[in-house]
Amino acid sequence: GIHTLILQIMLNTPKYTWGIQDIAKARALRVLVNELEDPDFAVILQPRGGLDYFSSNLERARAQLASVTMLMDDIEPDNPASPQIIHVVSYSEGVRLADPEVVEESVRITRYALTEYRRLKKKGDMPEYGKSEMVEARTQNLLKEARRMIKFIEATIPNAYSPIGFYSMLKSGVFPLPWLIACKDEFEAAVNQPVQFLHGGVHVVDREGKPLSVSQRLFGIAKNLEEMGFLPSISGYADSSRQVSGSGGGQKEHLGEEH
Structure with a gap:
């Protein structure tokens, strides 16, 4: 049977979704699926940005890619190894399919955003959005309803x-x-x-x-x-x-x- 599940969660879908809702949705799904884990079955988190989310303005799209990367880090903010995998959606997707140069730049943006976001949170220069009471309340409500x-x-x-x-x-x-x-x-x-x-x-x-x-x-x-x-x-x-x-x-x- 299957021993490993890659749990891919698409954020920013619909694209107007608030970050609080996105984090809560991802966290609730992660909790539910994690309940299936046992010594023979592991779940690996793989968040990604939504295709419809990215602007046709490429500079704005680059910023959006960095922004959604920060959301990913807030799904499990106390786990430095999470997310275990990041599905990088190239910033050009709002206009055209990515070429190798865009893919490479998108990976660099994602890596830098994740590193810098963690550095700023550690220094206290960035709010801990992933630990807000609103996120926790929404997560618990989603879990109850689900x-x-x-x-x-x-x-x-x-x-x-x-x-x-x-x-x-x-x-x-x-x-x-x-x-x-x-x-x-x-x-x-x-x-x-x-x-x-x-x-x-x-x-x-x-x-x-x-x-x-x-x-x-x-x-x-x-x-x-x-x-x-x-x-x-x-x-x-x-x-x-x-x-x-x-x-x-x-x-x-x-x-x-x-x-």
């Missing part, structure tokens, strides 16, 4: 961690995909979820534009699963809902069998 959704999925979708299970998640609207280009009719439940950009992040919202929690979304997802034949009735969802009210991370035991 674990609730994971427990619901495991309780309602047979063979959740399989191709058909993943298809069922897409079909039932587990993942809101309002910008999906292909297969819109097939994944209508995912496409038709309204989202808004709030507080630097993307949120599913109700008709009044108020953000919906995972708990509020579960009933609609359960209804879709019932129509797909995965739930006997909405009353079955009520039983699952009681099971997912906790905050545990049951995915480790299930996924751990399929490294």
Whole structure:
């Protein structure tokens, strides 16, 4: 089986995402996936910048590359060996594909930004953004919401961690995909979820534009699963809902069998 997972996390996606949200998202995902680690399975973090993030102004794009490198360092600020791998997106991507010279310069910018950022933080000349209370609060909220959704999925979708299970998640609207280009009719439940950009992040919202929690979304997802034949009735969802009210991370035991 698989013994090493390279966990690639794309930052700056959408490109208007606040740094606080990006750090929290990456950190929450890192925590969840790290729970799968054991003596035979390791997870290696590999953050990267978002392609859509880079400006067509190459000087600005160079600065953006340095900026996203600093974000990467704040995912695990107390670990000098993190990130273990950096996927360097060349600064020219907003205009054209990179040539060898641009690739080399992009690597130099990334290395310098990481070294200088750490030096400034050590001297106290740079705020410790990765240790802010806002980042920690957002991270904990994302973890709580993600674990609730994971427990619901495991309780309602047979063979959740399989191709058909993943298809069922897409079909039932587990993942809101309002910008999906292909297969819109097939994944209508995912496409038709309204989202808004709030507080630097993307949120599913109700008709009044108020953000919906995972708990509020579960009933609609359960209804879709019932129509797909995965739930006997909405009353079955009520039983699952009681099971997912906790905050545990049951995915480790299930996924751990399929490294």
